[in-house]
Amino acid sequence: MQLPVYLDYAASTPVDPAVAALMNDCLGRRALAANPAALGHAAGRAAQALVEKARAQVAALVNAQPAEIIFTSGATESDNLAVIGTAQFRETRGRHLVTALTEHKAVIESCRHLAARGWRITWLRPDADGLIAPAAVEAALEPDTVLVSLMHVNNETGVILDVGAIGAICRRHDVLLHVDAAQSAGREVIDVRAQQIDLLSLSAHKLYGPKGVGALFIDQERVRRVAPLLFGGGQERGLRPGTVATHQVAGMGEAFRLAAERLPDEAQHVRALRDRLWAGLQQLPGILLNGHVGQRSGHILNVSVAGVEGESLFYSLGGLCVASGSACTSLSNEASPVLRALGRPVALAQSSIRFSFGRASTAAEIDFAVGCVVQAVAHLRSFSPVSVAGG
Amino acid sequence: MQLPVYLDYAASTPVDPAVAALMNDCLGRRALAANPAALGHAAGRAAQALVEKARAQVAALVNAQPAEIIFTSGATESDNLAVIGTAQFRETRGRHLVTALTEHKAVIESCRHLAARGWRITWLRPDADGLIAPAAVEAALEPDTVLVSLMHVNNETGVILDVGAIGAICRRHDVLLHVDAAQSAGREVIDVRAQQIDLLSLSAHKLYGPKGVGALFIDQERVRRVAPLLFGGGQERGLRPGTVATHQVAGMGEAFRLAAERLPDEAQHVRALRDRLWAGLQQLPGILLNGHVGQRSGHILNVSVAGVEGESLFYSLGGLCVASGSACTSLSNEASPVLRALGRPVALAQSSIRFSFGRASTAAEIDFAVGCVVQAVAHLRSFSPVSVAGG
Amino acid sequence: MDYSGEVALHFAAPRHAGALPPGPGTLVRGEGGSLEQGAWVVFELRHEAARVLALAWQAWGCPHTIAACSLAAGKLAGCTRAELQAFDALSLRAPLDVPAHKTGRLLIIQDALHKCSAAWDNGG
Amino acid sequence: MDYSGEVALHFAAPRHAGALPPGPGTLVRGEGGSLEQGAWVVFELRHEAARVLALAWQAWGCPHTIAACSLAAGKLAGCTRAELQAFDALSLRAPLDVPAHKTGRLLIIQDALHKCSAAWDNGG
């Protein structure tokens, strides 16, 4: 077992060895060094062929057409392009958007940016389990709503939204649906046609691919275009200029191909680990599961520990790489706004730990993690003035 | 000699083997897989340390402070952030910008985007040699000018602007200067302090680093902030959200470190190859050098061939990977707008070839290229109705 | 830009390309296009007894233009006056796989050939 | 977040931590802070003849808070009434390298100790 034990897969996953090998080959081969936009010569066309292969692999995982996939620098950029790009492109049709308090910062901050420029945003609040009922989405729609943006699997709690039901509602009301699938792609089944999703954000590094590359699916018929956020050489159908990074995109394609192949097995693997972890942690009195107990993805388990302070708890877990609050907000240490939105008091939102695991995680690592948490909590409670029922 | 001969270094360079090795190591090591924003745990801090090392390496090449470097997805994004971000952040101070017709599309399209939103743009036209006199920049300044954006080495012609003289003028008039240094970094000496540059765009893949990563230098005192174009998790001082791609940034850092080390030797190497190429091509009657004969960077040679049509000329050079017009516009085959701005007629702008070379280029490759061109031109002229003086 | 194998072959070894060497028969000449139009084509032929004795072309244009001149010249070598008059340059589109946005180039060739034919009719 | 080696040592093996076991002397108690303030500290001590016989603390707070309680308790074990009165929790800042934005936590400890001292003065 390699220490510290890495249980922060929701923040970033290790690159799959097959993906790393392919990327290395791509970086090393002079014949693939050309700019994939240099279609005038053989080297450029060789690079472009790799890019197009990857586009098809990414499309295949979510049942999209290759032409509907735009490569970006990651899910943050995809979210921005989906939310701001759609809002700007459709501003004459309406200036109202629906999203949730539990979204990733990329969506939240994009919506705030729009709000500061006159768009109206309805911020849906999840129930105590972190769920948003499709009926709540329907109730939030207004005549000038142009976009609903909701994430599929929440990056902090792992809770799964019923995007298919939400998709049907949006279609019925002729409103576009954007889904942030950074956490769900390759872990839950996504079918943009069956689920009636119009825009879908994807990230490679959450799925054993490289950091710094992502994609946005844009339904060819329903959406067609969004307003670009960057301007330049016309790459990616004019929606995302800049030299396409062949090795990055090829790595993403391979990672997505592997994920498609392994989805059922891996989902089972992480679910077993998650159940083992939860069973182990439940020995502790005053431990609370954050998010719905059943409707959740297998790779994330988020708990709060009553009676201990968050920073000290996190500090005690030096042998583990885990997250306290969102991976993306761990630069600050405010109480997680996502858990606050679920109604957790500040102290419990702060004493939350997100465990996330994946392909290379083992039962021994999970058992080690349980041991670490039990010991840390016992230590902190040994001098805590807060009494915990059953503790 | 590997065929086709790659002479398109200005479009993209092969990754240096040392850079590729470092990136591969970074991709393969599970201990570096974490999100570099996950500062709460050891794995995140290890990744962050690599990012900060790279930031210092990039800063060193241009004599900046590490804190003044923001990592982006490439020079296209850096250009957008510099031009649009500065304009938006300073819009209450003034809405006038100065740039040139010979800029890269990333700057041109960013300026067009601003122009459509009420900014005024002065488009400087270069002289027939592709140069823009500092006095012409000064003459274009208006009381409400907020930014001058000009590239250091032109990506099509290789001509070098005197950015130091332009920097002094901008400083005197209290206008910010943005320089696109995608082609010049590591090839010409850049010193943001001595040359009084306020914002500087950099790209890794033009300098033996990976595609899909770049940087923007932002002078801490003079500029401080620009308006971000993307919104999210607050990375890169809130100016560029999204998980920082550790392996990409580390690769860029190593590439820039190597470039700093090798700059004088490599500049000499490419200059010798360029002179050899030009000497060889001058055997041909009706060959014209595009851009100033002396004030030019060593890695680019751009010529027009009279009496032959561009597409056929380019097609005849199947053994060479060269560009006809800008690398970034080679998706289309209009006559190069840059050469048109130098006053070349359409036919000559279209029959231009840009040769660009670098670290791995050899004299044998240059000689081969000369042979290819001489033969192709002879073939095309053998049935051309256009007569060429001396041909 | 994609070029078919046919185009590649004609481009590499164009038939009847260049200036027409002196010889017997009556010379006629026809031009189409211009540098501004992106293709400039000149056909020359010598005829006698309502039959083409020899022909040649010069072209400044893209590979499709050059291949089309070569293919047309091959077909017209030794043809009759009637065959020249009946020749349709658009028929070259299929064998050379000329993309739609380039059919104008074929019309430029048609134009040059038409002028040859007209000169011949006018006693040239 | 960076923690000094001193903080790490105190955090791992805090001195006088937990509930105060029964024993001789007069018991006084002082609290500072709350969950809402991000730190909650309780000091208890037993004294006799103007001297601390035993003391202990409980804390819910960050590692700096816990280390500061431990360090303070170590310094105050066996001290006189005057020494307790004179104790300045801000003096813990330097040895523990407490960052500026966390000095409030030291004031919470000061508060708890001050209440102990006041209770003692009031005959507790």
Ligand SMILES: Cc1ncc(COP(=O)(O)O)c(C=O)c1O
């Ligand atoms: C749900 C979700 N959306 C978006 C992102 C941003 O992804 P990226 O790091 O590729 O920008 C993340 C991860 O940080 C995420 O978990």
Ligand SMILES: Cc1ncc(COP(=O)(O)O)c(C=O)c1O
């Ligand atoms: C001068 C110049 N600026 C900007 C760019 C864009 O760089 P990137 O491909 O990193 O977006 C290029 C290259 O295409 C360039 O040559």
